[in-house]
Amino acid sequence: MITTLAGENAVARGQELSRLVSAFEREHGDMAVERLDGEEASYERTLEAAQTLPFLASRKLVVLRAPGANKEFAEKFEDFVKNMADTTDIIINEPKLDKRLSYYKQLKKLTDFKDFVVLDASGLTRFAAAYANEQGGALAAGNARFLVERVGTDQSTVQNELDKLLAYDPKITRASIELLTEKTPQSSVFELLEAAFAGNAKRTAELYAEQRALKVEPQQIIAMLAWQLHVLALVLTAKGRTAEVIAREARLNPYVVRKSQGLASRLTFTRLKELVASLRELDVRTKTEGIIPDEAVQYYLLQLSCD
Secondary structure, eight states: OEEEEESSOHHHHHHHHHHHHHHHHHHHOGGGEEEEETTTSOHHHHHHHHHSOOSSSSOEEEEEESGGGSHHHHHTHHHHHHHSOTTEEEEEEESOOOTTSHHHHHHHHHSEEEEOOOOOHHHHHHHHHHHHHHTTOEEOHHHHHHHHHHHOSOHHHHHHHHHHHHHHOSEEOHHHHHHHOOOOHHHHHHHHHHHHHTTOHHHHHHHHHHHHHTTOOHHHHHHHHHHHHHHHHHHHTSTTOOHHHHHHHHTOOHHHHHHHHHHHTTOOHHHHHHHHHHHHHHHHHHHHTOOOHHHHHHHHHHHHHHO
16 A cells, blocks of 8 residues: 655655554564665665565555655656555655646545645644644643744644643743744734734834844845735735635745735825835835945834824
8 A cells, every 4th residue: 555645745744654654564563664865765775675575464554755756766656556565554744745746646546645735724723723722731722823923824833833832831821932932934924014004103013123133134024024014915806706715826835815804904006106116115225325224124013104
């Protein structure tokens, strides 16, 4: 039997790999498991591992990490399947796959294919609450959402932060999240725009100072502001479409779209065009006229908050 674990969700993929290997070792022993790095092992070595009979066990498990990186393996995969021993199980762990290649289609056809996609913010919120519970802790849904908003949507980061919080106190609260975690630049830039559009100049200045304390350069903030204005433009021109539809068509996170809809409700398309033009002019001037980027970005944000 061949199982393929694919997808960019490294946490979920790694958990499934550990589960499958542990279950096999409980039944057949750890001596029956062989691991190969597909990027380093030759096709001949990989095939040899798949054909070799198990030692002191009824079955053998071969775990292959990214074998598709080996061009010969990808091209000869059908032959590999035909020539492997009946007593061998294979786990193919592929972090990245090109869906245009025949290798991908063969994996889908010839193996038990499991695709682990990256979770959106809603999925991560559910994951955080469930993970805390599995570890003997407690995390309310509202606090789980606050954690994701604060540290970002990388699942590995969320899990690492949860481990730290659980070690401090199994009952995770908003206070402990604020004490032990740091905001990601991405979430803070959205708050920066939100505060500016809400006319809160003091909060806007605080959030900008926080960004700079996190070593985020003014040009990076300009780039993230440009991206957020792009999302706002998509939302404003969506003509009543739901967040899910906009996200799917624009290939955005639904959570990002939903939050942007709140900002977009305060804008006209004419005003948005003015903001884009002003930001473009600011970007050009910081690169060609020698103006101080820090002061220019702060002035741009101050103008937003004073509208």
